[in-house]
Amino acid sequence: MSTLKVNTIESETPNVTIADGLTVTGVGTVTTLNTTNLINATQLSNRNMIINGAMRVAQRGTSSTTSGYGSVDRFQHTHNGTDEAPTFEQADVASGTTPYTLGFRKSLKVTNGNQTSGAGASDYIYISQRIESQNTANSGWNYTSTSSFITLSFWVKSSVAQEFHGFILSADGTRKLYSFSLGSLSANTWTKVTKTIPGTSDLQFDNDNAQGILFRVAMFRGTDATGTITQNQWGTFDTNVRYPNYTSTWYTTNDATFELTGVQLEVGSVATPFEHRSYGDELQLCKRYYYDMTTSNSAYSKLVIHQNGYFQHPQIKHPVEMRAAPTITFSNVARRALNGSGDTSESISNTTSAKTSWTSYPTNTSNTFQTFIYDYPIKFDSEL
């Protein structure tokens, strides 16, 4: 056994041949790698557990002040205690910047309101994504092993120079929290954040459609959920201590902005380049959690069948199987005589909702055949 220490190896002939047994420990850099067989510890496709990490899909709308879901798909934006609600919007990534040069065209941008009463103990603004537990259970991450890893990476930009924080939470069994810092961000500068997270013996991810991992980044969290916490390691979730004490500079700056894009959570100890999916693929993934029936027309008539003394419209299949039977929200419904004369306001008395299909029952029970007009959108929500 001998050790050879050199700076450069060059070949006189086209190739340096190593018959077998080459092991590189640590992270190496290779400009071009030609292989006949490549075996990756990180899967080559479908490796991002985050859906819509590039913020391209926004079915509900491109801008929202709601606390909940309202802007880009799958990302929940939550706020509490604000004097003026923040705005969450799908924004353009400026050309010429990195991450633009890496193929990111959209971000989720938070614009703060005017928090005139300052930072209250229960105030918060944050962005989250909840991942189905089965997607982690079946990801290939040996999550109870400390030598098996997942890697979280994302791009972030703030108009205010400040340190922000986030966490990964496991929801099954005893809830575990992995708190991390985004580092001290420079104002108006895109920064890539990477966190490599090991497994730990008591993590649990059930093979079901309930929440498994919760990913969250906070713009601010008041003192009722901050305190002494060791970051970059798993700890038992304490609802009163989720972050270190939080700087309130961003929160108390009117119209401060915070942008997030390129969110990727993958198995392995290295952050690979972001897995860009086609818009169509990403949209289909999003529809498992939310979609709406909509059209450029303001209204749409639907065939309704009269049977057994009541009306029912035919069962309609969802475009994809949804995570759970969805909640259905209707816009206006009206009743119209078959001769097309005047509409009368109608209501829905009941629905059936399953993962794969739905139907509804107008309240009217007359025996006269009529057309029912369902205004769009009709919304289907099975978010976590």
Added chain:
Amino acid sequence: MNITSAKYCINLDTNENQSIKATIDGVEMFVPISEGNTHYDEIMRQVNAGTLTITAASN
């Protein structure tokens, strides 16, 4: 999630409760009686906590 009203809706063939018409965050929604649906789970959490009552269906 601010739930201000909840009322059962019945299946007209079987006369059994089939969904819940609820007003959530100011919006009227039809919530399936199905565990795993986030709205249904929250309705039942509030019912079990004694802070919400689901009104019986109208016949």
